[in-house]
Amino acid sequence: MTAMTDASNSPSSSILTPVLSEPWDDDKPWRLDTYLKHDGYQGLKKALAKHPDEVIQTVKDSGLRGRGGAGFPTGMKWGFIPQGDGNPHYLVVNADESEPGTCKDIPLMYANPHVLIEGVIIAAYAIRSSHAFIYLRGEVVSVLRRLQAAVQEAKDAGYVGQDVLGSGFDLEITVHAGAGAYICGEETALLDSLEGRRGQPRLRPPFPAVAGLYASPTCVNNVESIASVPSILNRGVEWFRGMGSEKSPGFTLYSLSGHVKRPGQYEAPLGVTLRELLDLAGGVREGHRIKFWTPGGSSTPMFTDEHLDVPLDYEGVGAAGSMLGTKALQIFDETVCVVRAVLRWTEFYAHESCGKCTPCREGTYWLVQILERLEKGDGTEQDLETLLDVADNINGKSFCALGDGAASPIFSSLKYFRDEYVAHLTHRSCPFDPAASTVWASNLTGAQA
Missing domain, CATH: 3.40.50.11540 (NADH-ubiquinone oxidoreductase 51kDa subunit)
Structure with a gap:
């Protein structure tokens, strides 16, 4: 507020x-x-x-x-x-x-x-x-x-x-x-x-x-x-109707959280961009840059810094490959490991699955097991394909949208940050772990800049 x-x-x-x-x-x-x-x-x-x-x-x-x-x-x-x-x-x-x-x-x-x-x-x-x-x-x-x-x-x-x-x-x-x-x-x-x-x-x-x-x-x-x-x-x-866009009229509350100077609720017309909202929020914390962000909460496919000018309305976000969802704009800078973030979200969905349908009940469990191996650097490149396969068996096949929400971060993170998943396997560790090589960590973040 x-x-x-x-x-x-x-x-x-x-x-x-x-x-x-x-x-x-x-x-x-x-x-x-x-x-x-x-x-x-x-x-x-x-x-x-x-x-x-x-x-x-x-x-x-x-x-x-x-x-x-x-x-x-x-x-x-x-x-x-x-x-x-x-x-x-x-x-x-x-x-x-x-x-x-x-x-x-x-x-x-x-x-x-x-x-x-x-x-x-x-x-x-x-x-x-x-x-x-x-x-x-x-x-x-x-x-x-x-x-x-x-x-x-x-x-x-x-x-x-x-x-x-x-x-x-x-x-x-x-x-x-x-x-x-x-x-x-x-x-x-x-x-x-x-x-x-x-x-x-x-x-x-x-x-x-x-x-x-x-x-x-x-x-x-x-x-x-x-x-x-x-x-x-x-x-x-x-x-x-004088606010927003033709198909998405009116005002709404955007929730900015994460690595921004002034997180909070920003009420603006539908169609505003994250770049404009970041100006209001004071930008990303000093000395850092956006790595990835969610346009509508953890159940929506993530975006990167390439999407800062996407109109945040239903049509604009949909055309860019995600969903407006609840307008929960979670901002992550380059210090965050994508694999670890996706693992934390997936653990939440596995815990909150009601267990009524098999794709969600079993699928979210296996997503967590695979992501844990990948995050520790113990997996293989075949695990990446298995991860996509399990997510595909959940997406659109579960009883409600919880399964779809669990699959979204998997698909989008592999789309934009597959190299980071592979890097965990190549170096047998998470490059963002304090115990990992600082040289390796700086090389990775530099490559993604």
Whole structure:
């Protein structure tokens, strides 16, 4: 949160678009009275004056795309909920943020919980839901307490509960703390967990929009997706589409972490480049250069310093061979061993695999075994082909996207840094190990410069 403030006087700060983060520097920004000073709940009042279908159409016209990783149009997702079916409808907010390197939803909920709550009320009104759930990662107890307090504040003020603002619309919001599992970030595993079962992906169809929570029509949205809705209803579609690109309109939170001088959250229009964001973040730490980085968390194919000017929107990143994902920009300089970094990520995916499907359960285990040998310099060049073969047997063949995420760093690291893998084998050690030859280490980093 401090990065945006620190960068406010820089020449590049004009690219910032503080909307979700606008009140973060205020005194106690999580309080209702502070939120109201920033046009809080004005979008809700305008939404309640419309027919629910008009609200859905407004969000469709805005072009808002899901901010959880897939980028699916939010309004279209709301429109999938059947109406007049006689069943209860549920809205579920996926706040189980646990992708390595991703840190946007947690600070957003901690600093400005009411923007999420207002978005929840609007979304629930649009899909005709009388009960909404916010599924939060249970380890962040401070955020849990703040959300619960904010929901109570909203209820006391008449924004939640019976007859919201005299509209005749009733809504209850439940903040649910999950037990802490990466797999519960997958929407159907989240629903199973919310129902009290072990979090594992469901077979689809039926999709959640038809049979989701408690076998009823359910819409599952990311925190940032829902939090972006109030400003659209309040300021209008044209205002929102005036930022970003034609197919990826609007603003978003970019999380910069790793070897940058000012890591933090930077709210900017979609389509900004990493080079521009690095200017705001003060650049890479002194005396070093970028070696590789992730555009959307560890589950997205990595980029190198050749990709600094790739537009960070869904189309631009996709055309360059990766995915925008959660906009988790992890920056690594030349002191980092690619093989070791990929091993650490793969260990995470192997640990977090729910075990439901064979490709992911067995494949991630074997990826770790092979990478451990390669990182120590004990493997062979045949191991590189085996690594690709195992990753290929996981990619697109697992029950959910966890398997695809585990395979992405394998493919991309071998694409850009195969020589580094081979170097581990040639010298029978990791060149970035302090015990390794400093001459060999300097030669490698120099060759990659």
